[in-house]
Amino acid sequence: MKHVLTFLELESGPRVDVTWDGTALSLPEGSNLAAAMLAAGVGVFRHTPVSKAPRSPFCMMGTCFDCLVEIDGVTRQACMVEVTEGMVISQPQELGGQVNEM
Amino acid sequence: MAAAAEASELGLSVTIIDEQPRAGGQIYRDVDKVSPSRAPILGTDYTDGKRLTESLRQSGIEYLPGAVVWAIEDQFRIMYTCEGRGAQIQADRILLATGALERPMPIPGWTLPGVMTAGAGQILLKQSGVVAKKSVLVGSGPLLYLIAAQMVRAGTPPVAMIETQTRSDLGRALWHVGGALRGWRYIMKGLKMLAEITLARVPRYSGASDIAIEGDDAAKAVTFIYKGRERRIDCDIVFLHHGVVPNPQASRSLRISHNWNAAQQSFVPKLDEWGQSDVAGVFIAGDGAGIGGAKAAEQAGRLAVLKIAEDSALLSTQDRDLKAAPLRRELGRELAARPFLDTAYPPYIAALTPDDNTTICRCEEVTAGEIRGYAKLGCLGPNQTKAFGRAGMGPCQGRYCGLTVTALLADANRQSPDETGYYRIRAPLKPVTLGELAAMDDMVQNSAE
Missing domain, CATH: 3.50.50.60 (FAD/NAD(P)-binding domain)
Structure with a gap:
């Protein structure tokens, strides 16, 4: 995991604690989870099931599925979720391709 | 609304x-x-x-x-x-x-962390007030200027704009200048944004070609050819855009x-x-x-x-x-x-039918070369290549490879896009968990729309 701050937050507000892959992160309450994780310096959200290549958010509008993470045990698109206190977030454990295979 | x-x-x-x-x-x-x-x-x-x-x-x-x-x-x-x-x-x-x-823009390195759509960059700003510190904008179109102007106003101008449209595109667009004058408000807004970008001294490289993103685990730089010379610009974030599609x-x-x-x-x-x-x-x-x-x-x-x-x-x-x-x-x-804008800012041709080594299906990591290979085996349409090589079968369901696969097959088989067709899209359109299904509300509400 990379922790270089490539993004800047223009405003500050109340923050809540969550965990990301076992480490504590403090993120703006109610903010978009993918945006908050990027601003906190999370560089890699998941690895692809095929080549294990690293991925991070690409579209920010719920269409590319590159921001898939596991939140409290359920694989979800981080860009479609709002930050709440105590979220337990990790890289998705199951193969990304199996999330919605048809 | x-x-x-x-x-x-x-x-x-x-x-x-x-x-x-x-x-x-x-x-x-x-x-x-x-x-x-x-x-x-x-x-x-x-x-x-x-x-x-x-x-x-x-x-x-x-x-x-x-x-x-x-x-x-x-x-x-x-x-x-x-x-x-x-x-x-x-x-x-x-x-x-x-x-x-966003129109898919498959260029070498576009799957690396740190590469996003320009629309994503704008959503980060609108929804979260989050801006990239060291970014490059790549592609063509009015949205690229809008996000650049907004980044200038936010105090984090892009390091550079690498633009794919050429002078001859603008020349062709002048045939539509009559329509553009009827839509003069949009043209004025465009000129104002360009003025803001110029004032902030953001370097613009128009008519760039051979664009690729470098990096191992994340984007590090964009390389391209501008006026016959190879260039390289360091950055952390790359925003891609060459139009939007339904x-x-x-x-x-x-x-x-x-x-x-x-x-x-x-x-x-x-x-x-x-x-x-x-x-x-x-x-x-x-x-x-x-x-x-x-x-x-x-x-x-x-x-x-x-x-x-x-x-x-x-x-x-x-x-x-x-x-x-x-x-x-x-x-x-x-x-x-629209006709003026569509002609002046056409898609980046190298990203419509990419080089063989370029990944075109982000989910299943299928390359353009593999799709061309399936065409040689006799695949005429995207649903066949999906069965052969899984392109379009991942979680995004072809949203970011569908048009590319159609273009590659149409090109290889010398058929029109209409003859080539598109993926057959089936439900579920978005993932749904068994738990969500189990909690399904039986009540059916009535509505006119």
Whole structure:
């Protein structure tokens, strides 16, 4: 995991604690989870099931599925979720391709 | 939003199923929540969206935010997930307002962390007030200038703009200058944004080619050829954009006919003058019907509602046409600058039919060369290559490879995009968990829209 701050937050507000892959992160309450994780310096959200290549958010509008993470045990698109206190977030454990295979 | 307000006024019962947690779609994303300090960065074209979100608060509109539609069945049963529970709703008519997606821009390195769409960059700014510190914008089109101008205003201008349109594109576009003059407001806005970018001394490399993104675990630099010389620009974040295309998932899943539109270089659904598709009762308004922008979407949405109200005997044919006339005039003005813009800022050709080594399906990591290989084996359409090599079978369901696969196969087989076709899109349109299905609400609500 990379922790270089490539993004800047223009405003500050109340923050809540969550965990990301076992480490504590403090993120703006109610903010978009993918945006908050990027601003906190999370560089890699998941690895692809095929080549294990690293991925991070690409579209920010719920269409590319590159921001898939596991939140409290359920694989979800981080860009479609709002930050709440105590979220337990990790890289998705199951193969990304199996999330919605048809 | 405009359609819902109009429908409610005409006495129709309306439910809006919105995937986002707050009203505004992508253009006016989170407009009700934006801070006073950020509003001037985003501009009045953005804050104008409050007019629409406010109109949703009138009676007669049921607004369901954070509701993800994953299936639309015949005569219309719509299934969606909201707050971890499956639910369904019955409707007599449907107006799809699913908008646009960024046109896929497969270039070497586009799957690296740190590479995003320009639209994603804008959403970060609108919704979260998050900006990239050291970014490069790559591609072509008005949205690229808009986000660059907004980044300048936010105090984090891009390191450079690497633009793919050429002088000859602009030359060809001048044939459409008449239309551009009718749409002069858009041209003036464009010139103003360009002035802001120039004033901030953002270097622009127009007519760039051979663009690639370097990096192992993340984007580090963009390389390209400009005026015959190889260039390299260091950056952390790359924003890609070469136009937007209709989001086809819902309309394709309903088996609505789509035709290739050469000017927009994309498929568009076949619609009548009211936005009704060849599946009776299903209307499409906005960029999902063909790219026209947010203002045009309002007019198109209202026109669809007039037809729905007439079908529901709430409006006479005469009144319908009377109300439609000014909307059509306004729509014409809104669309007047499109031919100029489409010609002046065409897609980056190298990203329409990429080099063999370039990944075109992000989910299953299939390359352009593999698709060409399947064409040699006799694959004529995208559904065959999907079976052969899994392109389009991953979680995004072809949203970011569909047009590329069609273009590659059309090129290899010397067929038109219409002959080549597109993926067959099936439900579920979005992932749905067994838990959400188990918690499915049996209650079927009634709604006119």
